[in-house]
Amino acid sequence: MTQDQLMDYTQVMERFDPVIGLEVHVELNTVSKMFCSCSTAFGAPPNTQTCPVCLGLPGSLPVVNAKAVESAIRIGLALNCSIATWCRFARKNYFYPDMTKDFQISQYDEPLCFDGEVEVEVDDRPYTIPIERAHMEEDAGKSVHMGGTTGRIQDAAYSLLDYNRAGVPLIEIVTKPVYGTGAEAPEVARAYVSFLRDMIRALGVSDVRMEQGSLRCDANISLMPKGSHTLGTRTETKNLNSLRSIEKALRYEIGRQGAVLAAGGTVKQETRHWREDGEYTWPGRSKEQAEDYRYFPEPDLVPIAPGRDWVEQLRATIPEVPAVRLARLRETWGFSPMELRDAVAAEAVDLIESTVAAGCAPQAARKWWMTELLRRANADNLSLDQLTITGLQVAQVQGLIDQGVLSDKLARQVMDAVLAGEGSPEEIVAVRGLSLVSDSAALHDVVAAVIADNPDVAAKIRDGKVQAVGALIGAVMSKMSGKADAAKVREMLMSMLSE
Amino acid sequence: METPVTLTHAEVSKLARLARIELTDEELTAMAGQLDVILDAVAVVSQVARADVPPTSHALQLANVFRADEVRPSLPPDAVLAMAPACEDDRFRVPRILQEEQ
């Protein structure tokens, strides 16, 4: 467990300004690897997607995947970066068993994309995140640590390596130091990564699934005494694999660094690791132990010099910036900021959009996805888009309600049947005979019978105790097996009792 | 590099560690002396290399060499693991890793 002293968050904020920086690695969804033609498909048996190149066998040579370069440029353009007119790959030299060549092909002082910025919102306040660079590199293999009691690297007896991931294309996106976020620093960091995720998904260049590691985040933070302009010593917390852990880890580091500084100590420049189980950071490598990577231009590859025409063609493929799109949707749908934010958080925006496109009113679409369907998804531990129902089907169900064919209650049953794979809403209504009895004559007979069966209640209502009508509605619905429109039943009861 | 460079035993030892090469004391001593001679001989480059000369990392004047994003067959897994000094469960078996990931 951690021994760290933590300072109260508000107290830290009274004395210091946090400065954050984020490094995000995105695994591209190209079908082949960065420098060879092996498949990148997830989940293959170990070492079945390897060749001389990604195994780093003597004599093998890399050849750049054109699609990866294209994806990198598109990400750069979406981040409002400049695109280099000429740049090179570089070798980052360090020994590690998961790196087959014991160097990583990356980019050093000549990134493909540089000097961009994006805007994110936290509590309706905009923050500008300056982007230092976005560059291309390759992923490493995957190790499993064996023989220890905890499955952790530290006490393992040996490790087993699978190189299927070795050489999968990565884009590393690095921010410049982000100033002026104040107490919102952790939320801004989270909002930025969330923004990146949505933007990259909109570009279609990565699955950006943090839980599968196709988006990974390292977060830097330092504290600057209020009024000072000198950056404090920073720590870098590695491999944060959820939005929540980004926010929590930064909040933790702010408290920890605040306590160190307040006690007159100095923050040690080091990497730290987020322990999800205990929700604390743990020290890793110190600055003194940092590797000397001995970068130099990769001699097995030639420079990349994207022509202006190519870049402009790619620029034309950049979809609307997610934030702009969200503002537009909020306007046209008439959602409150809270409603939209919740929909974004639940990853429901695309689904609501497709439901609206199928003819559903925006608020009705929102209600279905954010209440009934979200509850079902949470119960089964699924994301909304993993539910087996489409926007069109949701719109169809709502259409049946609007036509008076289904009550809300029946509609929920239809929704469950769709999720269970029983067919389209219309088919389910027909097969199960779920539609409301809208035949007034049949309903009239049942209502009359219920009044006759309950003379006391009927008398009370006639005397003005209108709330008693509920009992009669319930009796009618019960006789109708729920296949009646409650509003219509109420209307008919009141009309007959006032006769 | 106006004065001749000399590498100490400790410096060579540090470089050897960075390069993951185990050297005996005799090897270290011999190498330190030889490296001094070589560094002295190559020091001429810093006298010739004026500030206004651009560097060349590669003589070749090529750019934009790409391949299409297409999958081709990988090596047969047997051939991959046949090379391994040790393997287990279709994976390469390696001694315990103490260093931190990068």
Add this chain to the structure above:
Amino acid sequence: MSTLIHESAHRLAEMMAVGDITCEEVTRAHLERITEAEDQIHAFLYVDADRAMDTSRRVDAKRRSGEPMGPLAGVPIGVKDVFTYAGAPTTCASKILEGWHPPYTATVVQRMIDADMVIVGKTNMDEFAMGSSTENSAYGPTHNPWALDRIPGGSGGGSAAALAGFEVPLSVGSDTGGSIRQPAAVTGTVGVKPTYGSSSRYGLVAMASSLDQPGPCARNVLDAALLHQVMSGHDPKDSTSIDASGPDVVTAARSRDVTGMKIGVVKEFGGEGYAPGVERSFREAVAGLASAGAEIVEVSCPHFPAALGAYYLIMPSEVSSNLARFDAMRYGLRVGDDGTTSAEQVMRLSRGAGFGAEVKRRIILGTYALSSGYYDAYYGSAQKVRTLVIQDFSNAFCQVDVLVSPTTPTTAFKLGERIDDPMAMYKADLCTIPSNLAGNVSASFPAGLSAEDGLPVGFQVMAPPMRDDLVYRVGSGLEALLEDRWGGPLWTLMKEEGR
């Protein structure tokens, strides 16, 4: 002894084409010669006798079936053990790769197979192609057939000695700083380093990627040109491969005419440090070219003397990175894995035990040259010198068609003579290095025997990039006039017991 082994490759090919002899006879004659000569010469690390005989029979069958055959079909060839060839071990003459069977074949080797050539084995070399004497082979040195107590040059001493010892009529080498040309010079054979990018490096175990180039080795100019044509051409697996057809080297090699050519003698390569016998043979060859109709001028290349220093920074820098992959994790030698040692320790122990002294020296030198704080002074300055060397060539080729110099300052030195003096060894590459830094074509042709010691002297011809035809034209002209003087190929001057 069969006289077949003394024939040229093109003559053997002609004899097979017209049916005078079979490939099986040719192959058997060379394998017998190898069995006879290897005790003294040790040019081969691996003789693939069974597969060579199988291939020879298949080639004979193919010819009988009337299929069209290439100009070198059926000709036996030796391959430097730095190229991968599936089905045979590739060691690079290093203990660290002992027993490694690559699962793939180098492009240049595949082209020989596709041209129906017969690969008889893998030739000896300095470990990982580092050296000028083949004494750095972990499997023992190769001896020069002209004088068995002398070095055959390096790093490709095996490929050159196999030619001079009549074990094969052709072989293939790789040249990073002179590893094809300097062995050719000291064994009285022909060696060509083609224009960088004209023959594929895929499957050539890299020493210094920006300098390495595969090339042909032969006993005469036309044989070298025929092999050059088979080997070269664009390879999509090598990003640094030039996607354009090269010049017609075979026609140039048949021309035997230097009339009207403008030949520049490099002023800086001569005088102190050059053996008088070498200088004399060189001057006589130049005079011969003049009498054959070439115009001779002296050309100054002021930065060539600094090329050696630049080379011994750039090359080790790339070496330190290229050889990092030999880490005992995926293939090759593993030392010290006793269940308690860490991966890092096993890497250190394996590399300490598996690499020879020269390889270790270059890795450490390169690690130093790239390390932070020294990069600019060493690697950075060396890259500037590289620019200046390229400018020297450009200026020279404005004045002349080709440049000429001795290939190496001395004839073959004695085994053991320079092994403890790295700088003395490095100076053997003084004249050959500039063409590796600049990437232009350069070749060594026999210039006769030194009057001092009766050993072969090499004549270097350098031409602009993609003008490989020019070196063959000068080489063929020189060969024509010197063979008149010698009464046949240079090897006819070899003492009877050598043949």
